[in-house]
Amino acid sequence: MTRTPETPLPSPKECRRLREAQSLSQADVAAALGVTRATVRSWEKGRTTPRGTKRDAYARLLTGAEEVTPHQENPAPALVGAATGPVQASPDRAEPAPEPPSETSSASELAPRPAPELDPDPARGPEPELGSGLSPEAEPLSPSLTPDQAFDALYAFCAPALVRQTYLLTGRRELARESVERAFQLAWHRWPEVAMDRDPAGWVRATAHEFALSPWHRLRPRHRNPEPPPAAPADRALLDVLLQLPPVYRRTLLLYDGVGLDLPETAAETEASTPAAANRLLHAREAVVTRLPELAEPKELHRRLAEVASAERLRAAKPTTVRWGGEQRARHWTRAAIAFTVVLIGATTLTLRTAPDHYEPPLAPGATVYGVPPRVAPGPLSAEELALRAKLKGETVSGPERLVPEAG
Template sequence: MTRTPATPLPSPKERRRLREAKSLSQDDVAAAVGVTRATVRSWENGRTTPRGHKRDAYVRLLTGTEMTAHQENSAPALVGAATGPVQASPDRAEPAPEPPPETQSTSEIAHEPEPERDPELRPARRPALQPALQPELQPPLEPLSAPLTPDQAFDALYAFCAPALARQTYLLTGRRELARESVERAFQLAWHRWPEVALDRDPAGWVRATAYEFALSPWHRLRPRHRNPEPPPTAPADRALLDVLLTLPPVYRRTLLLYDGVGLDLPETAAETEASTPAAANRLLRAREAVAARLPELAVPEELHRRLAQVASTQRLRPARPTMVRWGGEQRARHWTSAAIAFTVVLIGVTTLTLRTAPDHYEPPLAPGATVQGVPPRVAPGPLSAEELALRAKLKSETVSGPERLVPEPG
């Protein structure tokens, strides 16, 4: 595989001289490159070094040279999802912390020059939401006269980012099915929120962050099919590297993958992992130490980057077609909408039934019974006497209406 030579970067003093020779202020350079004035000042002082697409734009602005067509159109393999700058705050001029007792300090990571990346592994950064977003290893299309429809823009973003993003997620989780599911869920959510994603500065970064969050969710361990491990890679070297990655804490694994695998800058890695730049640097150092302790041949960052790409490229992860992803997202939205409506109807019915059956006035409770003292016991009647028995028999023999009426008779 061929390598693209890194753009030569002048020394800090030469950067300032070239800027002044072109009669440019630091504000002019910051506006042209897309950074803050404090970042340009730190570049000229030598505290930090531009990397990636900012480095190329900075060099072109100072020297007036243009990149070759091979550098501009190189497509990604492992890092295809890194298509633009991450939506983050401007570069922070934070003071570097005390370097930990490791072989490489935090400041060395922040100042190390951009390593030569394989064009198959390191992408050429493209502006967000350009019509030229195409699948990997394909030349960009000619600009269209009419703007892209939402379906076409989504399909172009999916075709360009999904294959590489699936390989990244596999390195993050070690599970092929979970990697495919994470990518599809991320793009389904992106399609559900497409107006927001389409206006984002870095749509690929938005989808990548969503896929990583879903893949690293701790709730997956409760799913039956995720309780058993999947078959590891066949090559012993690939299996050893994947085992080391899976032993790292999730946040360390994600930082290492973004910096040494995807190829993001340290501030961009810190922004995507929601950490400060010194914290992201310390996590990166700890992750590199853990990998080098188990695999000493990967102590060099360039070799680690190459091996990460090699392990990911051996997995045949084929995401679903973009039309199926969009259809699945719409079906999922319909199901959740139907479930929400059904739950609302049940809740209204239960509330109505409660209002109809609930008492509308206060009913005081009955007082508990009390024992009455001093009442003589009830005595049962005894046997009848002969006279009482005769009287009862006489009364029974009379007519129902009683004895005949006595009428006085004359004497």
């Protein structure tokens, strides 16, 4: 695969020297670029290198051309959900460092993804891309916002793009909408935890992906009937190739070539090591290029993914509807738990009231049993019963006499 020109960077040791010369810590650089401190440490040790917009921002930061602020927002990629949400990141949360890629893996072939401008329908205006939930000038949420306002802002930032991304993962429109709604309902149920997370958008994205790719959907009756494919033949071919990939390969390809995450971040979200994520990505690309050779360039693959998802005109529900649905679901589960608890308490109480409260040893053979009424003989027979008995005794052993015809 060909690689696009990248911004030159100094050696890893020189990068560390330039950072220390500006009195910056690894945490400051990570906060400025929107990555984890483990990622910055991996850059300075030479295990991995930044790519795309992060590479440009890292080069400007080392040369002093970019001012470091405590909460500088990471530039949103051009596809399927931003890497960081609009909620302020919590500085005390740290993400575990993913394993570095091995030298034998072909991770160097993973080229960066530029953000193309898509306009599928000029008459309707530019279609929002899969990664653009808010306008570029949108500011992070203020801490003074109420929980409802903060949730609505996060939903407006992520939901439109996340529905399109989930459609690429499943190929089902209703399942994509349901997965996003369930993810946001769970986020609203755990809102304090999600609001304090360093990446609320990533939290919701991972939850929606896991629900959409759950194997239990195969047991649902409506899942047995396939949905209508896209209208364009090229879109049908690409979606068919994606759905033939294993779920983990499909998700890795979409996160890296679609969302625009770095390889360590993709590995962390898919719960895999960095070398494993790189191998999955390379195999997924190979499978796509085998069927569609024109998508060998990562930039073209990125553009086609955005076009396929944007052409479906998928719409997410309103945030108030999602919040109300989450509250209703929480009420139903609470009432079900209370009813189950009441039934369990009632069954336990009935068992305690009816169960014996002392030990009764078994009776020995031949022992007299007390408390059982004696067996009595039958009483005198009535007149009808006596007549019936006499009649039965008067009959022969073989029953009534047989009728024998006589000769006339």
